[in-house]
Amino acid sequence: MRSPTQAPTHALTRAPLVACIRALAGLAVLAAGCSVQLVPPYDAQIAEEASSLQKDFYVFVGTMQTEAATPAGYYGEHVKDYVEFEARLAALRSAAEGQPGGVPCPLGANQTAGLAPAVRQQLQGGSATCIAVLAQIAERQMERLRQAHEIACKPLGAGSLGRPDPQCQALFGDPPLYRTISGQPSSAPLVTAVSISLNELAQAERSLKPASGS
């Protein structure tokens, strides 16, 4: 039994071990003290905005499901909705990209083989965290829906008596809303796709919230 005042018997021979353990701890890119940080810290503003966007998108789709068969559903009537969605998503992406901490989203060639080239490029060798990548995807999804809305929701040509293009109903699907955004079968594939991307973003940020009391 060694007294507290005695030097550790193996202090010299343990020095390399100490260095080794310190180096191992240093492998965690953002080691703080002896804890590691692989994901950015929870950001309440990002979480609230992602959830708010998700809810507003559901309201928008619910409205479009009732308007798609009428002139009120034409793209020209909803340009401002997309301007607002895309501006909010751009701000969200910017906030996510500016978050301190976290490591680049760790997906390599095997995990991304079937994904769109733009996503593969972001993930392979990129420096964005997973949350930032999710925000980038959500932004692209909204632009895709805007383009689809512009193509599908317009008056048919001459002789159609101003009837809307039936593609508009195919794009937004039929009520009830829950079947489109979370159920099966989905009658509106692109709306389901955008909904999944917004949900993943909101859920990813929400999941970072520390448990109360910790």
Added chain:
Amino acid sequence: MSDVQSVAADILKVLEPQARSSFAGLVRDVETHVLPSMAMIAQSLATVGAQRVAGTISEELASLEIDGLRDAAASVIVGFANTTLQQVQAVLNAVLAAVAASVNRLVGIALLP
């Protein structure tokens, strides 16, 4: 040097069971979230095919829908990667905290706070 190896082996004995128990169930999200989301995407792809065959959507619209579903799949995968990173982070920190006292005793100094 053999002393270093001996201490390292002792530390490993502390770390290993802690890591094994902490990492158990790490990928539970696959069953509960990833696979159901992928099923929804698969269903939606089938819907695009049906809409195209029925002629209710143009090729241009179908192309946008398919690209959107591919990005939706990417979102699910990236979301899962984020969850996994978060779980790994929690486990690593729990392991470090759980073994701190033992490691400090074995090393002979207060290495881990």
